[in-house]
Every structure is written in C-alpha cells, then in structure tokens.
Amino acid sequence: MYNILVVDDxxxxxxxxxxxxxxxxxxxxxxxxxxxxxxxxxYIRMEVIDLLITDIQMGEMSGIELxxxxxxxxxxxxxxxxSAHETFQYAQMALRxxxxxxxxxxxNSEQFLDSVRNAxxxxxxxxxxxxxxxERPAEHFHVEEPEEGKNAEITALLNAAPTNIEGIGKKSxxxxxxxxxxxxxxPYFSLIKIKMELSRRTEETIEPLxxxxxxxxxxxxxxxNVTKELLYQEWNAVVFYPADLEIGILxxxxxxxxxxxDVNKISQLEMIxxxxxxxxxxxxxxxxxxxxxxxxxGAEFLHILSRQVDKAISWGTVQEDYHVFYYGDFNWNNYxxxxxxxxxxxQNNVIVAQAKRYIEENYNQKGxxxxxxxxxxxxxxxxxxxxxxxxTGYNLWEYVIKLRMEESKxxxxxxDLRRYEIAERVGYESPEHFSKIFKKYFGVSPSDMKK
Numbered sequence: 001m002y003n004i005l006v007v008d009d010x011x012x013x014x015x016x017x018x019x020x021x022x023x024x025x026x027x028x029x030x031x032x033x034x035x036x037x038x039x040x041x042x043y044i045r046m047e048v049i050d051l052l053i054t055d056i057q058m059g060e061m062s063g064i065e066l067x068x069x070x071x072x073x074x075x076x077x078x079x080x081x082x083s084a085h086e087t088f089q090y091a092q093m094a095l096r097x098x099x100x101x102x103x104x105x106x107x108n109s110e111q112f113l114d115s116v117r118n119a120x121x122x123x124x125x126x127x128x129x130x131x132x133x134x135e136r137p138a139e140h141f142h143v144e145e146p147e148e149g150k151n152a153e154i155t156a157l158l159n160a161a162p163t164n165i166e167g168i169g170k171k172s173x174x175x176x177x178x179x180x181x182x183x184x185x186x187p188y189f190s191l192i193k194i195k196m197e198l199s200r201r202t203e204e205t206i207e208p209l210x211x212x213x214x215x216x217x218x219x220x221x222x223x224x225n226v227t228k229e230l231l232y233q234e235w236n237a238v239v240f241y242p243a244d245l246e247i248g249i250l251x252x253x254x255x256x257x258x259x260x261x262d263v264n265k266i267s268q269l270e271m272i273x274x275x276x277x278x279x280x281x282x283x284x285x286x287x288x289x290x291x292x293x294x295x296x297x298g299a300e301f302l303h304i305l306s307r308q309v310d311k312a313i314s315w316g317t318v319q320e321d322y323h324v325f326y327y328g329d330f331n332w333n334n335y336x337x338x339x340x341x342x343x344x345x346x347q348n349n350v351i352v353a354q355a356k357r358y359i360e361e362n363y364n365q366k367g368x369x370x371x372x373x374x375x376x377x378x379x380x381x382x383x384x385x386x387x388x389x390x391x392t393g394y395n396l397w398e399y400v401i402k403l404r405m406e407e408s409k410x411x412x413x414x415x416d417l418r419r420y421e422i423a424e425r426v427g428y429e430s431p432e433h434f435s436k437i438f439k440k441y442f443g444v445s446p447s448d449m450k451k
Contacts, residue, residue, distance in 0.1 A: 001029035002120055003047060007040040007054040007066065008082070017053065017112075024113050026120065037061025037069075038367055039433045044070050045397045046440065049077055051119055056083040056090055060367055064090065067097050069371070071271045072382060075278040078119040082107065089260060096234035097268075098275070145221060151241045153178050154248070158191070158306035179299055183238055188253040190269055191293040191305040194276060195313055196223060196245040196286055219286060220245055226279050231272070253295075265295055266326065267371065270380050273324040289316035292326045318344060322386050329383045351377050352391040355384060356399075363403040364427040370396055405441045408434070412450050419446055 006017045014033040021031055032047065034040035036059055043049060052070055056063035067079050081094040084105045091102045100119040103112060157178050179185070196219060224239065227247055231237045236257070238250040251269075273290045280288045291312035293305040308327040315325050318341050330344075355373055362368060373396070374381040388396040404426040411422045423434035439445050 001027050002050040002123075003030045003032065004028060004051045004053065004116075005032045005034065005040060005043050005047075005049045007034045007037065007052070007058070007063070009035055009055065009058040011035060013055070017107075020109060020112065021116065024116070026113075026117065034433070036429060037063070037066040038369075039430060040066055041069060041073075041369075042397075042401075042433070042437060044073055044077065045395075046401075046437075049074070050123060051116065052077055052079045053116070054079070054081060056081055056085070056094070064093050064097070067094065067099065068267065068271060069369070069381075071098060072267060072274060075271070075275045076282075078123060080115055080119060092234070093260075097271070098230075145224065146240045150182055154182055154184075154238070154240045154250070155242050157184075158242075158248075158302050160303065175299060184250065184252065184299070185254070186252050186297070186299060187255065188258045188295055188297050189299075189302060189305060190251045190295045191302075191309045192249040192251065192269070192273060192276070193242065193291045193309045193313060194223060194227070194247040194249070194280070195289045195291070195316070196220060196247075196280070197288060198245070198286055216245055219284060220247065222284050223247055223280050223288070226283055227276060230275055230279060235272075266328065266380060269295070270324065270326055270382055273326070274382065277323045288323065289313050290324045292324070294328055315344075321390075322383075324382065326380045326383065329379045348387050349391065351379060351384065352387050355388055355396070356392065359396075359400055360403065363400050364407070364425060366427050366429055368400065368427060401437065401441065404428075405438060408438060408446070409442070409449065412446055422446070 004021060006014050006021075008014045008017070014035065018031045018033055021028060030047075032043050032049070034043060037054075038061060040052070040054065044052070049070075052067065054063040054066055058066075063081055063083075067081065070077050070079070079094075079097075079099045080101045080103065081090075081099045082103050082105060083090060094102050100122065101115040103115060157175060196216075198216060198219065220241070224247060227239060227249065231239075231249065236252050238252070240248045240250075242248045251272075269292050273292050277288055277290050280286065291309040293308040293312070296305060311330075312325040312327040315330070316323070330347075354377055358373055358376055370381045370385060374384045377384060379387075385396045388394065388399070392399065394402070408422050408426045411417050411425065417425070419435065420431040423429075423431045426434070428434035428437070435446055442449065
C-alpha cells in the first residue's frame with residue numbers, strides 16, 4: 001500500500017487529483033494534500049511518503065525546490081511534476097533531479113494515472129541479489145567499463161596538475177589535449193568519488209567475504225551501472241576508475257548550464273551523493289563512503305578538486321555512521337594541518353550549539369528551512385542534520401516542531417487566542433495544517449485540548 005502526497009497551491013486541484021487517485025484502483029493507503037512547499041516538507045519529514053506529485057509554481061517555494069529538498073531528506077521518494085508551462089528549462093531541471101515524469105496542465109486523467117502507475121511500479125521492482133548479479137553471463141551487461149587509458153590519464157590529470165600527461169604506451173600529451181580527448185570541456189567542474197567498503201557490508205549481503213574480495217571488480221562494475229543509471233541521462237558526467245573499488249565522477253557545466261542551476265548548487269551535489277549511497281547500498285548490499293569537492297572554474301584547479309575529495313573521504317574513518325562528505329563542511333582553513341578527532345568534535349559541538357540557539361530564536365518564523373539553518377552555520381543541510389541528531393538525540397526538524405507544539409499548547413491553555421492566531425504565532429501558514437501537526441503530536445485536536 002502506498003502513501004501519496006499531492007501538492008498544489010490551488011485547493012481544488014489537490015482535491016481533484018486526490019479524488020482521481022482514490023478511484024483509480026491503485027493500492028493506495030493514504031493521500032495527503034498540501035497547499036505549499038513548506039507544508040509538504042512537514043509531511044515528508046513526518047510521514048512515510050512513496051510518491052510526491054507537485055505543481056511547479058507555488059508561492060515562496062517552487063515545485064523544483066520542494067523536490068530538491070525532498071530528495072535530500074529521503075532520496076528514495078518518487079516524484080511527478082505538474083506544470084502549466086512547457087518550459088524546457090523547468091522540464092530539464094525536474095528530470096535532472098530525478099522526476100519520473102513532467103506533465104503539462106490541463107491534465108489528461110488517463111495519462112496522469114499511467115504516470116502514477118509507472119512511478120509506483122518502479123518502486124515495486126525487486127532488488128536483485130548480489131549473487132544473481134555475479135552469476136549473470138557477460139553478454140547480459142551493456143555498460144562499458146572505462147578503458148585503462150582513460151583511467152590512467154584522467155587520474156594523472158587530477159593528481160598532478162600536469163602540463164604533460166603520461167599516457168598509455170608512454171605517449172605524452174598536454175593537459176588540454178587530455179581534456180579534449182575525454183570530453184572534459186567545463187569550464188565548471190566538481191569531483192565526486194565513491195569508495196566502496198566490502199568489509200562494511202550490510203545485512204542484506206549474503207556472499208562470504210572471501211568471495212566479495214575475489215569479485216571486487218564485479219562489485220565496482222555493479223556500482224558503475226548504478227552510477228550511470230542515476231547520472232547519465234541528465235548530467236554531464238565523465239566516469240573513470242581512480243583506484244581499486246573506487247569510482248570517480250567528474251561533473252561539468254558550461255557557462256550557460258551553470259547559470260541555469262536555479263537551486264542551491266552544493267545541495268544539488270549532496271543530493272547526488274546521497275542518492276548514489278542509497279542505491280549502492282540498496283542494490284549491492286555494500287557500504288560506500290562518498291566524497292564531494294567544491295565547484296571550481298577552470299582546468300587548472302582540477303588537482304585541487306582531487307585533494308578536496310580525498311580529504312572529504314578521509315573523515316569516513318572518523319565518523320563511521322555518516323557516509324556522504326562534502327569538503328566544504330569542514331573548516332580546513334582553521335587548522336595548520338588536518339584537524340584531529342578531538343578538534344573535529346569541538347568544531348561540531350560549536351555548530352550544533354549555534355544551530356540550537358538559532359532554532360530557539362526563530363522556530364516561529366514562517367518558511368523556516370533546514371537550508372537556512374545550514375547556511376548560517378556554513379555547512380550542508382544533511383551534515384547539520386546528522387550532527388544535530390548525534391549530539392541532541394533529536395532530528396533537527398523534530399526539535400523545531402517540539403518548540404512550536406510546546407508554545408501552541410501553552411497558548412491554547414492560557415490564552416483566548418483563536419486557532420488561526422496561534423498557528424500564525426508558531427510559524428504555520430495554514431490553521432488546518434497546524435491542527436494536523438498538533439493532533440499528530442499530542443493525540444488530540446487543539447479544540448479538544450481547550451475543553
């Protein structure tokens with residue numbers, strides 16, 4: 001049974017789509033509706049949502065931004081975008097963020113339901129066991145592995161900042177020729193590195209460790225298939241093998257493409273990293289640490305991206321319960337050398353204390369987002385959420401709701417304020433949405449608590 005969230009700032013459209021889904025014969029458990037992106041994010045954080053159906057143009061938060069934030073919170077959420085505009089840029093961005101479909105209003109009912117069925121069927125597709133993967137005949141596979149020359153030359157380009165690249169057969173070429181050969185046009189680049197860890201397998205992995213080691217090449221090839229499935233249709237990416245059990249992904253943007261990125265660029269990289277980790281763990285049953293560099297302009301900075309991504313990955317040995325590391329989350333410039341575990345803990349405690357104080361001062365602000373809190377602390381949203389949970393025991397947004405609910409309870413019991421006034425005071429745009437959150441939190445409605 002599926003839970004579906006329908007988001008549109010026009011209540012009649014929400015009601016109409018919900019009615020259509022209810023009478024569709026699909027195995028639907030609950031249909032949630034939201035009138036804004038901020039309201040929708042509350043449902044995504046608090047409920048198990050399988051499919052998000054959202055309009056693209058809605059008040060303060062667009063459907064693209066909602067989808068982007070939803071994918072960071074829960075990478076597995078399927079999404080269908082609805083729009084009144086046939087704008088290629090919107091459609092491209094939606095598909096780049098992983099949307100299953102992009103539908104144009106006015107909607108054709110049958111087309112809409114077909115799209116929903118297809119998205120839900122994607123979720124139902126069984127996860128193949130790794131043993132099945134290892135036993136498949138070679139002709140089954142279609143993704144070509146990076147050739148040896150590509151691996152060697154791109155790795156040299158990244159690691160040495162060379163003016164001369166030593167190629168296969170000891171032929172040399174300048175950096176520009178190497179980049180041209182492998183389609184590295186930029187001028188904006190970011191490097192993502194996946195480091196697979198067969199010794200930290202998940203419970204679903206059933207192969208003995210000796211077999212895992214023996215077939216490490218197949219594990220990497222399987223991860224390559226996952227990577228290309230996620231990235232190749234909508235991202236300009238060059239994939240190579242930097243080392244055993246590693247996959248390197250050089251993302252690149254032209255001047256026009258970079259200017260058209262209308263969502264937070266770093267959060268977008270983190271979304272890719274989170275999706276890669278989730279799908280590799282889900283489909284292959286192995287853990288992976290993923291490092292993400294900053295975005296820099298110019299081929300002369302490629303070697304810096306390589307250093308950044310290796311530093312980011314190195315923190316996987318310090319924080320073993322976290323898997324996606326963005327270089328910019330660590331204040332490297334504050335230290336003469338790489339910070340120790342103790343220095344890192346001190347830095348993290350300061351970040352959490354600042355975030356906690358900011359929440360306590362601003363929890364009743366409408367439109368408050370984790371992105372905003374993360375920006376104040378100069379870290380990525382997911383890293384802040386991880387640190388906050390680890391240090392306080394609360395999910396970051398749970399703490400926001402806790403403060404909002406405690407104040408609203410006090411206002412209900414000790415004042416004569418009306419429901420809409422209380423909702424306004426604690427940061428909710430809609431009294432109806434406030435009532436739903438209140439009842440879920442306390443088990444009774446605001447009016448019943450007042451009695």
